[in-house]
Amino acid sequence: MEKQNTVVLDIGACNLKIGTDDGIRNIPNCIFKSKMERRKSFISGQIDSCKDHSGLFYLLPFQKGYLVNWDVQKQVWDYAFGKDVLNLKPADTSIILTEPHFNFPTIQEAMNEIFFEEYEFQSILRTNATTLSYRKYEEEFPLENCCIIVDAGYSFTHIVPYHAGKKITSALCRIDVGGKLLTNHLKEIISYRQLQVMDETYVMNQKKGAGSEKSSKTQEQTIRLAGERISVPEVLFHPSDIGIPQMGIPEAIVHSIEKCPEELRPHMYRNIVLTGGSCNFKNSKERVEREVRSLTPSLYKVRVTMSDRPQEYACAGGLAWSTADHFREHLLTLEEYQEAGQSACQRQFIDI
Template sequence: MLQTMSLDNTIVLDNGASSLKIGKTNTEFCSIFPNSIFRSKSERRKNFISNQIDACKDYSSLFYVLPFQKGYLLNWDVQRQVWDHVFGKDVLNLKCNESNIVITEPHFNFASIQEAINEIFFEEYEFQSILRTNSSTLSSHKYAADNPGEDCCLVVDCGYSFTHIVPYHKNNKIPEAVCRIDVGGKLLTNHLKEIISYRQLQVMDETYVMNQVKEDACYVSMNFNDDMKTCKLKGKDNTVLRDYVLPDYTQIKRGYIKSNPKPDSVSTKSQEQMIRLTVERFGVPEILFHPWDVGIPQMGLAEAIMHSVSKCPQDTQPHMLRNIVLTGGSCKFPNFKERLEREIRCLAPDHLDIYVTLPHNPITYSCEGGLHWSKTNEIREHWLTLEEYQEGGQAACARQFYDI
């Protein structure tokens, strides 16, 4: 059955806690959809499912209903609504019973969640076959395809709930060397909300807007102490200072950084509501490198990478350090790659080469890897068909998807 199975109609679903990245084998493009249901303050009776949020006219005080909690899929009712919407005729118009699907799950996922995924995709959506794996595995296949001759890579996945460091040798995960840091995009946004709310303006309910502020204005510092000194300077000498104009959803639909901030006042126009950003710009992303700054007793990113490499077979360690690939939305902060490369260089032995790769789009990188992998014959041995599931049930899934 596996040898004759057609892979022409395969869907890759990178099921992240913040967004769904979906691609089809007949296209090279991966679409991104919010993995959430939103309720708007201005339209209290209406729910916006996933990309329906684009139709919302006022993003202030959006209430999020998330299927993931602390990195794991727990709210199945919300997740089903999001899947039904995205698979439905208004979005992908997907014929599930004529398709195969590659779906990602978190590292260290619970068996009960894995079993529920199997049941939903086989028994309810009736996919022809499924492959359940981690997003970092798909990234590994993408990196191997882009860098022929390299047998090793270290995937650093800065996701919504966690940051994972996962080493691979010949596209096989080294489980004992996988590391996790409990810092992700959600924690960074929440920390920024707390800082702004304490110092300037109550924004604890403005998750959507403050996430945009984080993406627009924050960066990774190359010299934290020097940037701190710069923040204390006055006038034009303070090159860190920025004024961010908040949206009012009448005249201003999306917030933006105001050019040439005035040193003596936060707002120059009465109709503009602004927040002033200084230390926050680089202090928030700094948590990735120093989690203990906010009370998380864990290693920073560079230390965790070196710890992960130390758990790999000794002959693979030099190859891991020169094949580090960054994925996930938090990798898009300016200077992220350069800072990480420099910190690893300080910790690694002098005779080893260090090279960090930042893909053009680190958010969809794993989905693109799944699309490439799904077009190869190698993937056939990893599929589980509907017929095999009906015969072997959950035991067949446990055998087929063990640590892929």
């Protein structure tokens, strides 16, 4: 059978991860406006041509984890599909799209219309990023038939168990902590202790995950990061430190696993997978493993895995899945959509 030309579009609230046979590209999912360059706009990757990153402000398609600004999102998609990035022909391409858990039906319907009626893709598959991550883990550990995916994203952190190809929805857990909150918290700390940076979202977002880097220059002044490199990611483990009355990631993992059937729990504890850009902080894997171990009965083995690029893990999972046997049965074709409309999407994409 002829090889399917498939693109993976992991649509994050901050970044767009695009997977093709040539690899994975990570571009901003937003439009930037510059206060210094006469309010000039930069769509997604065009930010690389911006000469002054101070005072940039964002036009984001997502608010509180859901796609609401279709005008901004459409411009980013146009840029991604155009000659500067993919230069693809939708009529010859199948596309895997990600959406948030418990996405609103109106948003799902709008996505179906845009990708089938405006772009006219050959076929699409709409699913969650955690499902693609599960598919990648399944490829890496074929002897395991279950795992729990921790997706620390921009708006939220989701903890989702999977067993035998299906997510256990009743055990899904969400924490209202993600990359956006961490960046805002960092801005507040720096503004209080050193320099007013509340308008420097772009610069502070870059420095948030800078690892061993201790300083950054903005507005021709130096910002030194010391204790902030510890206190900011600590919010992922103790949201109550900044007034959010919710569990941290280790507690949420245990809570989610304990809601799974008892016979699956030992398998879940030894197959914990960290994904998402907010897992990029140094020693995240070791910290999660240590704290889950302290909360878990000693008879269970605890193992946490994380790839070198956790923000691209879901996209890599989509690429792996697209080469698997029976993948095409999950796709909905343009012809099928034209015949049955939105009802075909509701049938095809249920709980994938």
